[in-house]
Amino acid sequence: MTTTKILGKRKRIALVAHDHKKVDLMEWAVYNKTVLAKHELCATGTTGKLMEEALDRPVKKLLSGPLGGDQQIGSMIAQGEIDVMIFFWDPMEAQPHDSDVKALLRLCVAWNIPMACDRATADFLVTSPFMHDEYETTIPDYTKYLSRNVKENG
Secondary structure, eight states: OEEEEEEOSSOEEEEEEOGGGHHHHHHHHHHTHHHHTTSEEEEOHHHHHHHHHHHTSOOEEOOOGGGTHHHHHHHHHHTTOOSEEEEEOOTTSOOTTHHHHHHHHHHHHHTTOOEESSHHHHHHHHTSGGGSSOEEEEEEOOHHHHTOOOOOOO
């Protein structure tokens, strides 16, 4: 069973980038500055500061990813406060907070959040007609999961 949710024309976009991908995300954001200006942006730590400077507009800044920013975004996803995730992660370098990164990616899938992890996918996402209009999305119903019978061990 699922429920639906209407994403407004003005999307709430989370922006995250690992250190070696920050330049790529900034270049992408500047290239898409006009589109991003129509939406509400939030970002983890340094990415948020760089994004504000690059776009010359306010960005809701959270903690740095390894200090809890990824988890803050995860919480926002679970509470229905994020509509789109742009996460340029570095596949070639282990991160000290890999478990947080994996959890964040899992939450995007669990809550049916459109997500881009590279420039090509991000380009497809922001040029989609769904990005510029209201969009009816489905939200999985986890009632059955939450009401499952959990047995104690031992």
